Amino acid sequence: MLVIKLVGMTLLPVILSFFLHLLKKKTSFGNFAHSDIVAGVVFGAAAVICTEFGVDTGLAIYNTRDASVICAGLFFGWRASALAAVIGSVERFLAPLWGVGVYTRWACSIATACAGIFTSLIVKYLFNEENQPSPTQGFSMGAFIEVFHMLMVFVTHANDIHKAFEVVRQCSLLMILMNATAVALAILCIDFSNGKKQIYGDTEKLSFKFGYGLAIAMCIGFAMSISFISILQKRISDTDARTLLASNIEDVKQEILATNKTSLFDMRNSATYRHIGTSGYLVITDVSGNLITGSKEYIGRNASDFGISISSATRSEMQRASIGGVDSYYIHDVLNGFNIVAVLPVDEAKFSNRISVYVSIFMELLVFAILFIMLNALERTLILKNVDKVNKGLKSITSGDLSVKLDVNGNKEFKSISESINSTVDKLEQLIDEANARMDEELLLAKRIQQDSLPCVFPPFPNRQDVDVYATMQTAKQVGGDFYDFFFASKNKLYIVIADVSGKGIPAALFMMKSKTIIRNLAETEADLSEVVSKANNELCENNEMGMFVTSWVGCLDTDTGILTYCNAGHNPPAYVSKNRVDMLRRVSGLVLAGLPGVKYKSQTLKLEKGDKIFLYTDGVTEAVNSRVEMYTEDRLLDLLSDKECHDLSAKELCIRVKESVEKFSENQEQFDDITMLCMEYK
Amino acid sequence: MTIEKIENGSKLTFKVCGRLDTTTAPQLEEAVGNLEGITSLVFDFKDLEYISSAGLRVILLEKKAIGSGSLVCENLNDTIREVFDITGFSGIIDVR
Numbered sequence: 001m002l003v004i005k006l007v008g009m010t011l012l013p014v015i016l017s018f019f020l021h022l023l024k025k026k027t028s029f030g031n032f033a034h035s036d037i038v039a040g041v042v043f044g045a046a047a048v049i050c051t052e053f054g055v056d057t058g059l060a061i062y063n064t065r066d067a068s069v070i071c072a073g074l075f076f077g078w079r080a081s082a083l084a085a086v087i088g089s090v091e092r093f094l095a096p097l098w099g100v101g102v103y104t105r106w107a108c109s110i111a112t113a114c115a116g117i118f119t120s121l122i123v124k125y126l127f128n129e130e131n132q133p134s135p136t137q138g139f140s141m142g143a144f145i146e147v148f149h150m151l152m153v154f155v156t157h158a159n160d161i162h163k164a165f166e167v168v169r170q171c172s173l174l175m176i177l178m179n180a181t182a183v184a185l186a187i188l189c190i191d192f193s194n195g196k197k198q199i200y201g202d203t204e205k206l207s208f209k210f211g212y213g214l215a216i217a218m219c220i221g222f223a224m225s226i227s228f229i230s231i232l233q234k235r236i237s238d239t240d241a242r243t244l245l246a247s248n249i250e251d252v253k254q255e256i257l258a259t260n261k262t263s264l265f266d267m268r269n270s271a272t273y274r275h276i277g278t279s280g281y282l283v284i285t286d287v288s289g290n291l292i293t294g295s296k297e298y299i300g301r302n303a304s305d306f307g308i309s310i311s312s313a314t315r316s317e318m319q320r321a322s323i324g325g326v327d328s329y330y331i332h333d334v335l336n337g338f339n340i341v342a343v344l345p346v347d348e349a350k351f352s353n354r355i356s357v358y359v360s361i362f363m364e365l366l367v368f369a370i371l372f373i374m375l376n377a378l379e380r381t382l383i384l385k386n387v388d389k390v391n392k393g394l395k396s397i398t399s400g401d402l403s404v405k406l407d408v409n410g411n412k413e414f415k416s417i418s419e420s421i422n423s424t425v426d427k428l429e430q431l432i433d434e435a436n437a438r439m440d441e442e443l444l445l446a447k448r449i450q451q452d453s454l455p456c457v458f459p460p461f462p463n464r465q466d467v468d469v470y471a472t473m474q475t476a477k478q479v480g481g482d483f484y485d486f487f488f489a490s491k492n493k494l495y496i497v498i499a500d501v502s503g504k505g506i507p508a509a510l511f512m513m514k515s516k517t518i519i520r521n522l523a524e525t526e527a528d529l530s531e532v533v534s535k536a537n538n539e540l541c542e543n544n545e546m547g548m549f550v551t552s553w554v555g556c557l558d559t560d561t562g563i564l565t566y567c568n569a570g571h572n573p574p575a576y577v578s579k580n581r582v583d584m585l586r587r588v589s590g591l592v593l594a595g596l597p598g599v600k601y602k603s604q605t606l607k608l609e610k611g612d613k614i615f616l617y618t619d620g621v622t623e624a625v626n627s628r629v630e631m632y633t634e635d636r637l638l639d640l641l642s643d644k645e646c647h648d649l650s651a652k653e654l655c656i657r658v659k660e661s662v663e664k665f666s667e668n669q670e671q672f673d674d675i676t677m678l679c680m681e682y683k
Numbered sequence: 684m685t686i687e688k689i690e691n692g693s694k695l696t697f698k699v700c701g702r703l704d705t706t707t708a709p710q711l712e713e714a715v716g717n718l719e720g721i722t723s724l725v726f727d728f729k730d731l732e733y734i735s736s737a738g739l740r741v742i743l744l745e746k747k748a749i750g751s752g753s754l755v756c757e758n759l760n761d762t763i764r765e766v767f768d769i770t771g772f773s774g775i776i777d778v779r
Contacts, residue, residue, distance in 0.1 A: 502736035504705060547744040551736070551770055570770030591771035595743055673735075 013068040017186040040080040043072035044087025066115040067182035073119030085116020106156040111149035135184040142180035237353035245331040245342040280344035386414040443478035470652035471678035480674035481508025498616035499552035533567040533601040540594035549594040575615040608682040620675035651679035694723040700730035703738030722752040729758035
């Protein structure tokens with residue numbers, strides 16, 4: 001029955017916490033702004049229930065009022081524990097008015113109030129979203145408050161320390177266990193309902209290792225000091241008991257000698273009314289051990305009946321026996337043939353020792369707990385916070401932001417770390433900039449080489465009146481993959497080439513140089529255009545692991561006949577600009593160059609009239625985008641070229657006109673692709 | 684650009700959405716990865732808006748990689764179709 005009540009008392013805050021927690025999670029209660037106030041009231045009510053229906057043992061009431069306050073705080077915020085504490089402690093204080101035990105009134109009220117303060121402080125400053133209390137910590141908190149509670153019983157009854165000691169002795173262990181377990185269980189239940197495995201105590205973290213080491217050190221310190229105190233106290237109480245017993249015997253002996261009492265009556269008087277301490281007493285026996293002092297039923301009986309053993313061997317030595325059913329120390333001495341026995345119950349002898357040890361244990365528990373919390377807080381402020389700051393800063397830096405500067409200056413060491421990291425990053429930035437600058441320089445040179453390798457003297461054939469060519473190449477990056485070429489393979493065979501290597505930048509540039517060289521070399525040796533292109537394709541397919549390819553348009557104009565022969569290997573169709581019309585030459589001769597070996601390219605022919613122009617371009621023109629992500633498109637190009645104004649423009653003027661149009665269209669958007677164009681006029 | 688991979692025994696289908704250009708082409712190359720045991724490779728270009736030479740290069744590389752297997756590009760929109768036609772890729776790649 002008692003056990004059931006105790007278990008019920010322990011589980012009360014657990015069930016309440018669990019229930020309210022579920023309510024908070026699953027219903028709109030969780031959204032209610034003052035849910036913590038409501039929780040405070042509910043737990044306050046629980047505290048009252050504990051007081052009113054606690055297990056009353058006459059001396060004290062077993063209850064889990066303090067655990068209720070702690071649970072309120074841990075799960076519903078500092079306001080909840082503060083409110084619950086106020087309700088609980090005030091009610092407890094007033095409770096004697098309607099019959100509840102008055103002995104522990106002050107101790108309990110103060111303890112509950114302090115439970116509220118303690119919990120609220122801890123919840124507000126020590127725990128947060130990521131750092132939730134573990135069951136062990138909850139257990140410790142409950143135990144801490146109960147230890148404090150027990151100390152309060154001593155403190156509030158310093159005047160009748162014996163009774164206080166009895167109360168504490170009887171109920172401290174159970175009270176501590178009940179409250180501590182209640183809090184720990186509540187935490188376990190709620191974590192279980194949240195499905196959490198463990199978000200408290202990542203055992204790899206510094207704070208955990210530090211706390212663990214600190215706890216062990218404190219346990220060792222605690223054990224050492226309590227052992228020391230216990231041993232010392234025992235010695236002292238033993239010595240004090242012996243001294244007390246011996247001096248009482250001496251007094252009696254002196255009194256007898258001084259007043260020359262020899263009669264039984266006189267002896268009896270000396271002893272009977274003498275008290276040793278509070279519960280100790282003197283007994284005088286005759287030479288054979290029969291009592292001559294004491295009340296009627298004792299006189300005449302032998303001392304050994306009561307457990308006192310008198311022999312010359314043990315004279316003046318302190319012995320211990322159960323005398324009259326009470327565990328006692330005693331010393332016996334002899335005077336004038338009578339045995340004088342001084343008896344002191346062990347409980348009284350050890351009382352101050354015990355009280356000392358109890359108070360020491362409780363005090364040390366509290367002190368060590370407070371020290372532990374403070375040292376943890378100190379570690380957190382001095383070390384952890386700064387370490388986190390450094391880590392955060394480094395994270396930003398490693399994710400690419402080299403401009404982040406660390407500024408952790410709580411103490412010299414961290415300041416030094418900050419500064420070192422900052423200067424390292426600065427140095428890195430500097431090295432990166434230098435490397436980039438070198439790279440840029442080289443790319444600039446490469447760009448010059450590329451540009452210079454394309455025919456760039458305009459007008460190219462000042463001595464010829466039958467044909468004119470103008471061309472430009474504008475790379476997107478420093479180096480590009482487009483190229484144009486034009487040259488006379490023989491006196492009347494003018495080759496014009498435009499090409500676009502897949503990709504951009506350095507890889508495209510390298511392949512571009514290769515392609516241009518191969519095409520020109522073949523053109524200068526091969527008579528048949530389709531052979532030039534087919535062979536160029538095969539050569540470019542060799543040693544092309546990277547799978548580069550190049551779209552090209554190669555044309556050969558016979559300046560005598562005006563017949564243009566051309567091959568289109570996957571390139572944008574050129575525009576044929578004549579007096580009456582503008583068309584795209586859409587016949588495709590074959591796959592892009594360097595795609596697959598063995599492709600046979602068929603050439604097409606077109607007869608040019610005087611004044612006709614051929615306009616070659618790469619997709620940098622037709623795919624230029626504006627801010628609305630619209631492309632320039634072939635249609636726009638055709639429209640421009642069809643414009644009557646373009647009729648009489650020279651090759652150069654035409655190219656410039658197209659360039660301006662594209663620039664205007666793209667509205668200063670970043671150039672995405674190489675823009676290349678070539679215009680040939682047959683005059 | 685997003686790539687959705689559908690495995691069906693020795694047939695591998697990649698649904699490519701968005702733009703296939705210099706920046707995104709390496710993603711596709713990596714997604715296709717090793718074609719060991721694959722005899723049929725399909726690129727579904729239904730939601731492909733744009734393809735540049737870098738994209739074509741990946742397709743060419745995969746065409747070479749699959750060797751005797753088949754490579755098909757399907758659901759090309761008009762723009763993409765035109766690119767394939769001009770570059771002559773429609774001549775060497777099955778286009779549906």
